[in-house]
Amino acid sequence: MNIIEQAFHQIYPEKEMAYNTYLNYSGKFKPYNANVKLYRNNLTFNLSKEWKTVNREIRIGLIQSLLIRILKQKKHTTNISLYDSFIRNISSLAPITHIDPSLKHSFERINQKYFYNTMDMPNLKWGSRSTVKLGSYEYQTNTIRISSVLKGSQLALDYVMYHEMLHKKHQFYTKNGRSYYHTSRFKKQEKEFIGLKNAEAEIRYLCRKAPKKPDSFFKLLKKAKNNFF
Template identity: 40%
Template sequence: MRNLAQSAYDEFFDGKGSCTVELKYSGRFKGFNANVKMVGSRITLCASKRWKDVSPEIQKGLFHELFARLFQSSKRTLNMELYDNFMRSLPRLSPKTLSHPVLERSFDRVNSLMFGGLMERPNLKVGKGVNQLGLYEYSSDTVTISEILLPYPDLMDYVMYHELLHKKHQFKRGARRTTHHSKAFREDEAKFPGARVLEKRLQMLVSRRQAFDNRW
């Protein structure tokens, strides 16, 4: 019996593909992440174990997305639309198990100021990045804020706002690219009080931190 990934491959290429596809579920992925690798004519799809409990048709959409990325294809399928809808629903379904008192206060300030208190609190996590000050993960509804921002509440709030805009606007899938910073996103981002000044201060903070780290 063909595995689900091989079936998805054959459907994506209308039975004209020549590759063998292997599917592995792994516990090392966060949320619903996955990746794809190709060696010769052998493709290996690795997906989070959490995908095992998801509808096969939605899983095929994930695999189609990975094939499109691997082969730089602009093809869109119904399964890919099902996958996109599933991913957009995850913030509402993801359990809220991560938090941090400083980030909670930042979220509350930003939620009150910019979202009228209507934004649902995501998982909140402190990261160690310097080049990446913030991150929003759709698959687990998690905002990660770099620890270097914790002493600077105004900078932290600005980055928190940016990441929460990802939660609000989500993403738009096009034929060849996925847009995470739409025009509406950028317009909302510019509404934050003192946005331009805060951007410059963030750049200065990162530059100073990088210069310090390079000394050691």
């Protein structure tokens, strides 16, 4: 019995495996990322290469969490708990290789003001000039990434930095196969940011004035056709 079949039968002991299953380890993913795809009768699990050396029971939990997500089921197992615990703690193993100086200043301001300097510094990187995703915290790589659209505004930057540091602090919890990040506790602490309304207004202003992405070739072609016909 392969690892996918084992993971499946632990969740559904009364069912037969009705899918063709495939497991791939890839170097294209960020460390400890994974996904699953269902096409017709084929279930394909794609895991980053780092998962190869992880304990089998934890990998079973990963596969089970992907299974219940793709099959839209509400289940929980001991292995899923092991996997969740692994992801919560994996940031402590991630190497710190990139700390942008301006983001470091923001992190230190927020750490001192709101966290009493108790937060360990993660990797700090600028992202693209996205107006959709202003920030993110990646547990697997212990990285806070901030949209470059916030450059030039200390208030907006510090607010988004604070938001991502809250993710690092509170992490997440899982229920019935679904992970929850913005808990009531998280939202309550987020409102403690001094100058919250002004920061939100500043972010809206920066997003409005940010250059919009150019239309794709197909959109331009459609516009041209509309002008001629």
